[in-house]
Amino acid sequence: MTELVLFSIAESLIAKLASQAYEETSQVLGLYHHLQEFTQTLSLVKAVLLDAEEKQQQNYELQEWLRQVKHVFSDAENVLDEFECETLRKEVVQAHGSATTKVAHFFSTSNPLVFRYRLAQHIKKIKKRLDKVAADRHKFGLETTDIDRRVVHRRDMTYSYVVDSDVIGRNHDKENIIRLLVQQNPNNNDKSLSVISIVGIPGLGKTTLAKIVFNDRRIHELFQLKMWVCVSNDFNIKQVVIKILNSNKDSAHQQNLDMVDMEQLQSQLRNKLASKKFLLVLDDVWNEDLVKWVELRDLIQVDATGSKILVTTRSHVTASMMGTVPSYILEGLSLEDSLSLFVKWAFKEEEKRNSYLVNIGKEIVKKCNGVPLAVRTLGSLLFSKDNREEWEFVRDNEIWNSMKSESGMFAALKLSFDQMPSNLRRCFALFNLYPCGHAFDSFDVTSLWGALGFLPSPNRNQILKHGANQYLCELFSRSFLQDFVDYGIGFGFKIHDLVHDIARYLGRDSIMVRYPFVFRPEERYVQHLSFPENVEVENFPIHKFVSVRTILFPTSGVGANSEVFLLKCTSRCKRLRFLDLSDSMYEALPPYIGKLKHLRYLSLENNNNLKRLPDSLCNLLKLEVLILSGCSELLTLPNGLRKLISLQHLEITTKLRVLPEDEIANLSSLRILRIEFCNNVESLFEGIKLPTLKVLCIANCQSLKSLPLDIEHFPELETLLVDNCDVLEFSKEHNNQNSNLRLKIVNFISLPQLVTLPHWLQGSKDTLQYLLISSCNNLVGLPEWLSAMTCLKTLCVTSCPNMLSLPDGIHRLTTLERLEIDGYPESLQHLTIDEPEEVKEEVEELE
Structure with a gap:
């Protein structure tokens, strides 16, 4: 797989080296000249990678050359990562270190003089290897193509339900x-x-x-x-x-x-x-x-x-x-129905359809033998393209003859994959790590992409999921994803079995571990390991996978559960970026975990025996996601949380009565915070500011009584989810409409004390887009001021048996696209809605 996405890796490396941060730090460390030379050679190799990718299928020597390039790039990524780690370490020492710490830092292996020498040696070695592969490129007569022109014409995502009119034939x-x-x-x-x-x-x-x-x-x-x-x-x-x-x-x-x-x-x-x-x-x-x-x-x-x-x-x-x-x-679609389906996906509704392109489309459709997924995939591939050469390329492509799988389906999917941009290919191929039929959550997938550096770096006002959702939209537009469910703070989706086959075909640097397992020497370069089954992992030769960056347990209820495995992971797998230890049963983690300097993602979710975490965990300066939810026996959090200056996403379950809020407030990159099953906590965030926080989720905190929310303490907050907090009453002193929170997404679920919406929500009248209220048994109605929401697109009220009314002015919600109020038709008998028409139709269906 990696041989097909090397162009994207080269782009990423060049972008890093060209950044202001690298330029300034390399000058300070005296490495500027070395990195400039390395960048120049890297650009020469990058220029021929797209042509090499196209020509490699029939050329074994070219395939071997690309494998060498892959190994050089991989080592280069690791070296640049060390460069970034040292920069972060310097920031932490300056911000939080005492004089003693700073002296110790000077005499440690991170001493700038020692580090500069060691890093310079690494860069020289990698540059020498890169010079060799750059010189060898001339053997293959490769053409220079410095821009990946493959683009995706995206469609909007849809919900999982199927409308009859959208199904043809x-x-x-x-x-x-x-x-x-x-x-x-x-x-x-x-x-x-x-x-x-x-x-x-x-x-x-x-x-x-x-x-x-x-x-x-x-x-x-x-x-x-x-x-x-x-x-x-x-x-x-x-x-x-x-x-x-x-x-x-x-x-x-x-x-x-x-x-x-x-x-x-x-x-x-x-x-x-x-x-x-x-x-x-x-x-x-x-x-x-x-x-x-x-x-x-x-x-x-x-x-x-x-x-x-x-x-x-x-x-x-x-x-x-x-x-x-x-x-x-079930038989295939008729040619007429297949063509109708193709046209639906290949052209915008308002487009004037070129008869010549439609005729080419008819010939393409014949190759699909009535299989709707093949038809839809190729229609998506050609969506809004008006260049006849592009249509003829699909119709006449030799892949139709080389791949004789079921009804042209595999060929259609491979054609669509071949037209993906290189960066999107990297993301798609990782679906290979999940078992067939897996129900995906966008957070899990996009966290993996982010940890491996596959996503564009977010700017100050973004979180990783924004770039990730763009990638999901692109994959959806190719018909590679299906069954989308939008639940406000993320997406659920699945992939078709044949799409999974394509990912498995491409995933040559990934292994889904099945037993019995036999290690082959060439697998030492494998970068991603997935363990979907409950097997005895203590005998797995994890130490032999010297390049591994991902260790994943994707199946619910399946965890590592081996002290030997954990020790080997933390002491031997020095290049790990993504470590999933969810659903395991460890009582403690080894201190070695603090040595995994490249680690971006660590999940300890549902480790029900875990009592303590080593303070060395706070040495993971590249860590972006830390999941401690479901750790029901966790007695305390590690000292020094504030040192995790890259941490964007934090989930906590603990027996603590008071969280270390000062430490959390000093997490300078924190964007998402989830506090769950903290049953001893009675109040949160009294007087604490979380200036960078965008998403706050509070769930299953049975003793929580107060949760003050205002713009002063949460200036960037956009998403609020509060779920199953039995005694929570939103603080009355903040029940005013001048709080000016700029919320976009709000979920209130299983809140017995919620009788009506809190007044402070009015401050979001010009920003709120998604409001879900579910299983709030004492909710009696929605306030009239809800009708003043100018941006509300989705309003869902479910399982609220005492809800008596909707606002009289609900017809003024002209931006509303989705209204769901289930199970209470009697409360809607006197409701009249003049606009929008789609809301009126949904209410009529309920009646």
């Missing part, structure tokens, strides 16, 4: 499936569970068809309970049951049931399904083991009269094994 299939769901089971008088299987090749639209059926009004009226579960590769009975139990809950309220035994789970399942006529969708099933299926079916079959299971699968064996009626075989 599937109305007949939809009606057939609904007919099967409505009819009684002919074999047994509808007394037992009926199972209907939709089967077809990847990319054909099985999941999309199941969605439009699932969301049809007739189905909603027919079944008391509807559940959707994505099964994918791992047909683990316990995990499927957990997914069923969580299927009707939003992400904020899903239970962590991994530690609950199967006896309790099956009891909860029976209680959920008892006396209800239900529809369960099992999406993307791969299992062909009859014993496993029968075991699951018997658990689900509780008073099953009229209940149905709808299965989507690519396997005819699976469909036949599970189905109680003949399988529904």
